[in-house]
Each structure stands twice: as C-alpha cells, then as structure tokens.
Amino acid sequence: MAEPVGKLLLFGATGDLAQRMLLPSLYGLHADGLLPDGLTITGTARSEHDDQAYQxxxxxxxxxxxxxxxxxxSAVGTFLQRLRYQPLDASTLEGFDDLAxxxxxxxxxxxxxLSTAPSLFGPTIKGLESAGLAGPNVRIGLEKPLGHDxxxxxxINDIVASAFPEERTFRIDHYLGKETVQNILALRFGNALFEPVWNAQAIDHVQITISETVGLEGRAGYYDTSGALRDMVQNHILQLLALVAMEPPASxxxxxxxxxxxxxxxxxxxITPEQAPHLTVTGQYGSGAVTGEIVKGYDEELGEDSDTETFVAIKAHVDNWRWQxxxxxxxxxxxMPERHSEIVIQFKPVPHSIFAQRGGLLQPNTLVIRLQPEEYVRLLVMAKEPGLDREGVRLREVPLDLSxxxxxxxxxxxxxxxxxxLxxxxGDPTLFVRRDEVEAQWAWIDRIREGWKANAMKPKKYPAGSWGPSASIALTERDGVTWQE
Structure with a gap:
C-alpha cells in the first residue's frame, strides 16, 4: 500500500494542533508541489462550519x-481550494454516513x-467502519496520547486493530520527523568513523536531555493527568535512546x-521498586525566573495542589552485548533555564597518556548531537596549544563543529x-512507531511508576529557571558524571 492516496481526512481539524502544525505543514507541502494532484483535505470536528467557513x-x-x-x-489560494469540512460528533455513529x-x-x-481524546478512539473507529471508511485502501495515523499505561x-491498539491491521496503522511521534533525529542514522551508519567505537568498549555513558522553558501553556487538563514521565520519556526520549542504541539494520x-x-x-x-529511589528522580517546578521573567510555580499555575511531576531524571541500562x-x-x-534537546555520547579516556609527564591534561572525547533549537553535531577533541612547550605541553579541548x-x-x-x-x-511507515515498540515502552515506564507508588515518592520541588532538583545532580555525580549543560 506504499502509494499516494487521493484523499486526506483530518479529525480535530479546528484544534490547536491543526492550526499551529497540520494546516501550515500541509500548505508547505502544497506550495512546494509535493502533494498529489487532486488530493482533497477534509476536516472534521464538532464546530459547525461549511466549506467556505473552514477555508x-x-x-x-x-x-x-x-x-x-x-x-x-497565490499558493494559499490554491491550497484553500483543496479544503472541505464536515461537522461531526465522533461520540455517536449518527454523523459518519454524512462524513462518508x-x-x-x-x-x-x-x-x-486521528487527533482526538483517547475516550473517542473506540466510537471513532466504529463510526469509520460503519460508514465504509476502514477498507483495505484506507490507512490511519494516530496522534498521541495512546493510553496512559x-x-x-x-x-486502544486492540480497538484500532479491529478495523486497521498493523500495516495500515501509523502511530505518530513527531520527534521522529525532525531532520536531526533522522541524521542519527546517517551519522552512525553512513560513516566508518563512528560505528566501530559505538559500544561499551569505547563509550563511558550516554546522556539524553529534553529541556523546556515553558510551563503548562494551556495544556493543564492533559498534562496534570500525564506528567513528564508519560508525556516525554515514554515516547520521545525512549525513541531517541532506541535510535542511539540500535544495531545496524539490514536496510x-x-x-x-x-x-x-x-x-x-x-x-x-x-527498574524494580527497590531501585526506583536510587535510579530515578522526580521533581515539580516552583516559582522562579525563566529567561529573565518571574513565573509561577506549577501548583499556582494549575490552581490547585498536585503531585504531578514536571521533571524526571533516570539512570537506565540496555542489557545486551553492545551496551553492557x-x-x-x-x-x-x-x-528549565533554556530550551534544548540533545544527545551526548561520552567516550572513555585513552588507556595511557603520553603527555602526563610533560603536564598535558587530557579530557575524554565527547560527541554532542543537538536536535533543537539549533541543529548541529559537535565532536570535542584534544589539541595542542601553540607554543614552545618550555614549561610543559598544554593541551586544550576544541570542537569540530558540523552546523x-x-x-x-x-x-x-x-x-x-x-x-x-507526507x-x-x-504510505511510508519508516518514521512511525509500531505497536510492539509502544508496548515495550509502556512496560518499562509502568515499572517505574510502580516503584514511585511503592515508595510513596513525591516530586521534589525545584525553582523555575534551574536544572531540576539537586537529587538529579547526585544521580550522575555518584558515578563521577556531570550533566552536559
């Protein structure tokens, strides 16, 4: 089924995601001539619009x-001509025939x-089936959240699978659509330099950080029932970990x-309940200053007391031959103090320094893959400072940058x-998440939450504008490791 379709149907077509991301993205594809000729885009939601009003x-x-x-x-005008709209209450079967x-x-x-509340997945799938909109030439993209455990x-997967087999189900993690995330594969498997040392023999540890400066930003209803572990670790961070740690695919x-x-x-x-207090840290921001502006704490922003975590740090291990x-x-x-997403590969030190007797100090090499806001790959290597070396060899860490x-x-x-x-x-499934991936992620996350519950772990407060609770620093420093900041 890897061929273009003739029609696109957007559920949640009047929501924030549609306005900020979906419509601008579809317009960008249209303006660059990448959408199939004649493709129509039909939006549906509860809002009462006709075609003209939706355009x-x-x-x-x-x-x-x-x-x-x-x-x-001109491009906006021709793009709008692609748009249609049909009001629909997805909680009942009544409107699906009109949609068809x-x-x-x-x-x-x-x-x-499909970008709807999880409670509407069941009725929506049944409605699509009843109206003949789930046949063999129909594929479905699912926006998170896809469950909470x-x-x-x-x-949810069973409900979707009752109408759409796995090969026609596309689970979306928008991080996988980022160019720099896809470049992890190019960096690893397109260069002979890295793969021979991409293992436990050469790498000391790996850090993955996704930090945000924003607070709730209008997402209070969703976020307070989710928290950082479910919202960010379960999908984005574990997908990044998988790309960093995976074996070379055959194709x-x-x-x-x-x-x-x-x-x-x-x-x-x-991570067992006994290990949870030692291998995980959970926090919640209080009042403070971010980028020079005074901001409220989470509870004050929410309007009530809450034990939802806004910060998580975890020490994880991949138990296989490569990463033991x-x-x-x-x-x-x-x-956090700044917004960035990055992966840090910390290599082990050289086994013997020939410069030690001459006063030369070595630092292990570090590879930094910055995903946002700027996108770069930076390799920190040791170089000799210019000079006659009469008082010893002076070495300095310098970056090799690929912006x-x-x-x-x-x-x-x-x-x-x-x-x-696109x-x-x-119909290209490469950058979408398969059911067995999602369920493996949830199985690992649920174990952590069981540990938090068993130990009655509550989020530790940290000031807005800081890098989280002090316990997160201890999590790495007890291993002699410092977070890259």
Whole structure:
C-alpha cells in the first residue's frame, strides 16, 4: 500500500494542533508541489462550519502561524481550494454516513489523521467502519496520547486493530520527523568513523536531555493527568535512546529499522521498586525566573495542589552485548533555564597518556548531537596549544563543529509534521512507531511508576529557571558524571 492516496481526512481539524502544525505543514507541502494532484483535505470536528467557513478558518491559521517568507497569496489560494469540512460528533455513529458522503469516492485511497481524546478512539473507529471508511485502501495515523499505561495502550491498539491491521496503522511521534533525529542514522551508519567505537568498549555513558522553558501553556487538563514521565520519556526520549542504541539494520526501510528499535526497548533493564529511589528522580517546578521573567510555580499555575511531576531524571541500562555496563542518563523537565534537546555520547579516556609527564591534561572525547533549537553535531577533541612547550605541553579541548543549519543553508528546514504527513499520504511507515515498540515502552515506564507508588515518592520541588532538583545532580555525580549543560 506504499502509494499516494487521493484523499486526506483530518479529525480535530479546528484544534490547536491543526492550526499551529497540520494546516501550515500541509500548505508547505502544497506550495512546494509535493502533494498529489487532486488530493482533497477534509476536516472534521464538532464546530459547525461549511466549506467556505473552514477555508476562512484555515486562512486565519496560516496568516497567524506561517513564517513571513512562506506566505504566498497565490499558493494559499490554491491550497484553500483543496479544503472541505464536515461537522461531526465522533461520540455517536449518527454523523459518519454524512462524513462518508462528504468524502465521496475513496477508491483512490484515503489517509486519516486521528487527533482526538483517547475516550473517542473506540466510537471513532466504529463510526469509520460503519460508514465504509476502514477498507483495505484506507490507512490511519494516530496522534498521541495512546493510553496512559500498558493496559490502556493495549486496549486502544486492540480497538484500532479491529478495523486497521498493523500495516495500515501509523502511530505518530513527531520527534521522529525532525531532520536531526533522522541524521542519527546517517551519522552512525553512513560513516566508518563512528560505528566501530559505538559500544561499551569505547563509550563511558550516554546522556539524553529534553529541556523546556515553558510551563503548562494551556495544556493543564492533559498534562496534570500525564506528567513528564508519560508525556516525554515514554515516547520521545525512549525513541531517541532506541535510535542511539540500535544495531545496524539490514536496510533503510520501516520493517528493518523498527525491528532493531524494538530489540533495544525490550532490552531495557527493568527498574524494580527497590531501585526506583536510587535510579530515578522526580521533581515539580516552583516559582522562579525563566529567561529573565518571574513565573509561577506549577501548583499556582494549575490552581490547585498536585503531585504531578514536571521533571524526571533516570539512570537506565540496555542489557545486551553492545551496551553492557554503559549507563544511559535520561532527563526532561519544564521551566528549565533554556530550551534544548540533545544527545551526548561520552567516550572513555585513552588507556595511557603520553603527555602526563610533560603536564598535558587530557579530557575524554565527547560527541554532542543537538536536535533543537539549533541543529548541529559537535565532536570535542584534544589539541595542542601553540607554543614552545618550555614549561610543559598544554593541551586544550576544541570542537569540530558540523552546523546542519549552515551546511544545508540552501535547503528549507521543514517542521516535523510536514515529513510525517507526507509519509502518511504516501504510505511510508519508516518514521512511525509500531505497536510492539509502544508496548515495550509502556512496560518499562509502568515499572517505574510502580516503584514511585511503592515508595510513596513525591516530586521534589525545584525553582523555575534551574536544572531540576539537586537529587538529579547526585544521580550522575555518584558515578563521577556531570550533566552536559
């Protein structure tokens, strides 16, 4: 089924995600001539719109969220002509026949992007089936959250699988659509330099950090029932870990890559309740200052007391031949001093320094893969400072930088949803998450939450604008490791 469809159906078509990401992404693909000729885009939600009203709604979203250099009145006009709209209450079967009539002939294939509350997954799938919108030429993309633990995730997966087999189910993790995330594969498997030393013999530890400066930002209803462990670690961070730790796939295709990722996720060492207080840290931001602005604490922002964590740090291990004994330090939090996502590969020191007797001090090599906001790969290497060395050899750590932004300055930087929506339309599953991956992730996360519950672990307060609770520093420093900041 890896061929373009003729129609796209967007559930949640008036929501924040649609306005900020989906409509601008689809417009970008249209403006660059990447959407199939004749592809129509039908939006549906509870809001009462007709086609013209929805086109006006979409134009306002594009005016608001498109970068100025991407605005082209002619391209916007032809893009809006692709848009249709059908009101629908997805909690009942009644409106799905009207939705099918609005879509018309789907013999050319239909792709569905489903972004709804988890409680609506069941009724929506049943409605699609009842209206003949779940046939063999229909594929479905699922936006998270897909459950809040392993049982609820399995329940949603079973509901979806009753109408859509795995090969027609595309689970979305928008991090996998980022260019730099995809470059992890190119870096590892496209260069003879790295793969021979990408193992426990050469690597001391790995750090993965996703830090945010924002707080709740209008997501209080969702976030307080989720928390940082479910919202960020379960999907984004574990997917990054899998890409860093996976074995070389036989080929660059969805099956081979996802086979290797799931092996890593199944190899994650379970964190027992006895280990949870020593291998995990949970925190919640209080009041403080972020980027020079005074901000409220989480409870004050929420309007009530809560034990939801906004920060998590974990020491994880992958129990396989390649990574035995190598700790993976994972960290994510809100109201941090700066926004960035990065992977740090810390190599072991050289086995013997020939410079020690001459006063030369060596630092182990470090590879930093920055995903956002700027995108770069930086290798820190040792070099000799210029001089006559009469008082000893002076060595200094210097960076070898590859700025992806600069190196590909002529190429337009696409937001992640452009790639993922195009792959959904064309039927390429490589950058989507398979069911066995999701369930392996949840199994590991649930064990951690069991440990928190068994030990009555509550989030430790940390000031907004800091790097989290002091316990997260102790988590690494007891191993002689310092977080990269």
């Amino acid at each position: 006006a709604f979409a134009k306002e979203a594009l005016d608001t969220f498109l970068p100025e250099d991407r605005k082209d009145e 009539k609005k879509l018309g002939d789907i013999s050319g294939g239909l792709a569905i992007f 392993l049982p609820s995730s399995c329940e 660059f295709d969805g099956t081979a890559i996802r086979d290797e990722k799931v092996k890593v996720l199944r190899s994650l060492r379970s 004994g190598v700790p993976f330090y994972l960290r994510t939090g809100k109201r 992806l932004t600069t190196a590909f300055a002529g190429a337009r930087r696409r937001i992640a949803y452009e790639r993922l929506l 792959d959904l339309i064309e």
